[in-house]
Amino acid sequence: MSSALSAPEISRALIRISHEILEANPDSSKITLLGIPTRGAHLAYRIGGHMCEFAGHEIPVGTLDITLHRDDLRLRPPRAIMPTSIPNEGIEGREVVLIDDVLFSGRTIRAALDALGEIGRPRRVQLAVLVDRGHRELPLRADFVGKNIPTAITQSVKLHLTEIDSIDEVLVED
Amino acid sequence: MRHLLSIADLSKPEAISILDTAVELARVSDGAVKKLPTLRGRTIVNLFAEDSTRTRISFEAAAKRLSADVINFSAKGSSLSKGESLKDTALTLQAMGADAVIIRHSSSGAPQRLADSSWMQGSVINAGDGTHEHPSQALLDAFTIRKHLGKGSSDLQGIKVAIVGDVLHSRVARSNVLLLNLLGAKVTLVAPPTLLPVGVESWPVAVSYNFDEVVASVDVVMMLRVQQERMSDLFFPNAREYSRYFGLNSERLALMKPSSIVMHPGPMNRGLEISADVADSARSVIVEQVANGVSVRMAILYVLLAGQPLEVGGN
Numbered sequence: 001m002s003s004a005l006s007a008p009e010i011s012r013a014l015i016r017i018s019h020e021i022l023e024a025n026p027d028s029s030k031i032t033l034l035g036i037p038t039r040g041a042h043l044a045y046r047i048g049g050h051m052c053e054f055a056g057h058e059i060p061v062g063t064l065d066i067t068l069h070r071d072d073l074r075l076r077p078p079r080a081i082m083p084t085s086i087p088n089e090g091i092e093g094r095e096v097v098l099i100d101d102v103l104f105s106g107r108t109i110r111a112a113l114d115a116l117g118e119i120g121r122p123r124r125v126q127l128a129v130l131v132d133r134g135h136r137e138l139p140l141r142a143d144f145v146g147k148n149i150p151t152a153i154t155q156s157v158k159l160h161l162t163e164i165d166s167i168d169e170v171l172v173e174d
Numbered sequence: 175m176r177h178l179l180s181i182a183d184l185s186k187p188e189a190i191s192i193l194d195t196a197v198e199l200a201r202v203s204d205g206a207v208k209k210l211p212t213l214r215g216r217t218i219v220n221l222f223a224e225d226s227t228r229t230r231i232s233f234e235a236a237a238k239r240l241s242a243d244v245i246n247f248s249a250k251g252s253s254l255s256k257g258e259s260l261k262d263t264a265l266t267l268q269a270m271g272a273d274a275v276i277i278r279h280s281s282s283g284a285p286q287r288l289a290d291s292s293w294m295q296g297s298v299i300n301a302g303d304g305t306h307e308h309p310s311q312a313l314l315d316a317f318t319i320r321k322h323l324g325k326g327s328s329d330l331q332g333i334k335v336a337i338v339g340d341v342l343h344s345r346v347a348r349s350n351v352l353l354l355n356l357l358g359a360k361v362t363l364v365a366p367p368t369l370l371p372v373g374v375e376s377w378p379v380a381v382s383y384n385f386d387e388v389v390a391s392v393d394v395v396m397m398l399r400v401q402q403e404r405m406s407d408l409f410f411p412n413a414r415e416y417s418r419y420f421g422l423n424s425e426r427l428a429l430m431k432p433s434s435i436v437m438h439p440g441p442m443n444r445g446l447e448i449s450a451d452v453a454d455s456a457r458s459v460i461v462e463q464v465a466n467g468v469s470v471r472m473a474i475l476y477v478l479l480a481g482q483p484l485e486v487g488g489n
Binding site: 065068069073074076077078079080081082083084114118119120 | 198206207209210240480
């Protein structure tokens with residue numbers, strides 16, 4: 001097991017992603033951040049906090065659970081459904097930025113796009129992830145990446161956040 | 175969990191996880207698109223050997239909102255009315271590839287028989303068997319109580335519930351006593367002695383024969399239907415007397431706590447166990463119970479069917 005990102009590195013990456021999202025979306029009043037539970041949701045609130053500071057106004061932040069849209073439901077025991085909370089502005093016509101912790105096969109994001117379609121029709125959907133570890137199984141890519149970490153398919157990448165795990169770190173385990 | 179046959183099979187965390195899942199699934203019923211792809215390609219059979227409106231429609235709506243295929247099968251208009259046995263019906267369903275059977279039957283234990291037999295492989299969900307249990311009704315009642323009186327807590331600790339009326343014939347009462355007790359609520363049964371089952375003193379409940387003594391102190395009054403179709407003997411002198419002693423009318427409603435709620439599993443005998451003005455009052459959550467029923471049944475189907483079926487030691 002080795003540490004791939006330390007707490008200060010995670011913090012810098014999130015600040016950079018916040019700037020990049022604002023750069024790519026000149027009208028920041030149209031942006032809505034949606035984090036994918038559990039850890040993506042915490043990242044979304046952190047990035048939302050930074051963006052609020054840089055843009056000078058509140059950025060709507062919500063969570064989007066994708067459990068019911070997963071394509072691997074039948075392959076595992078039932079999973080708990082996590083809360084979805086869509087900000088009052090809704091997603092209709094907005095610049096939605098999906099936020100997740102680790103981008104791997106891309107299946108989570110596919111499920112998130114389906115889940116989004118059930119709620120409304122955003123003007124555009126972008127994707128921000130803290131770690132891109134490769135091994136995509138679907139034709140998807142992230143618009144904003146904290147760090148690309150090349151991994152072997154047998155390894156696993158774990159993100160710990162202070163909100164849940166009392167420490168900020170990204171670990172690569174064999 | 176593979177089957178849902180009785181509340182007695184559920185642990186407290188399992189019951190709470192069904193209620194929590196239902197909270198999230200309730201959003202779907204509020205959303206613009208009332209459909210999820212979760213159970214696409216699964217076949218669910220509604221096998222109703224006894225009449226039902228709410229439960230059957232509710233399960234059907236729940237299954238359809240999760241994109242499952244639903245086959246409705248009721249006694250009238252099927253071979254069941256020609257005397258086909260439960261076994262042959264089950265074998266037929268197995269041959270058609272049913273992933274789950276939702277069964278209502280007039281014989282207590284029919285769902286258990288179906289689950290224990292090798293007649294079919296799918297999940298069995300008890301939608302009411304004789305005078306035994308009606309677990310999905312108890313779960314939706316607990317969901318409704320938690321929503322109104324739970325104050326954000328995950329269980330029902332300390333909430334006082336009176337279950338009033340025909341406990342003897344009521345599977346709803348049996349499932350509710352088990353579940354409310356599991357979740358920490360305090361249950362009082364109110365009924366004439368003739369409508370209480372033998373052995374009720376061993377249940378985890380208080381018993382009262384006097385509705386007026388109980389009505390002012392409880393948070394929930396759950397009225398039970400007087401089941402005339404199951405009554406072969408005289409259990410009370412006449413309907414007017416029953417109504418006077420054990421019916422919920424506006425005078426008794428006035429004695430209840432301001433925050434308390436009135437529930438009824440339906441179908442109601444208006445004017446017998448509940449007066450029409452109480453049934454339609456602001457304190458009555460009877461219509462909401464039906465709406466919550468769909469969310470809770472979606473949660474039951476999700477928990478039983480969405481994941482990989484367990485090979486051994488199901489249930």
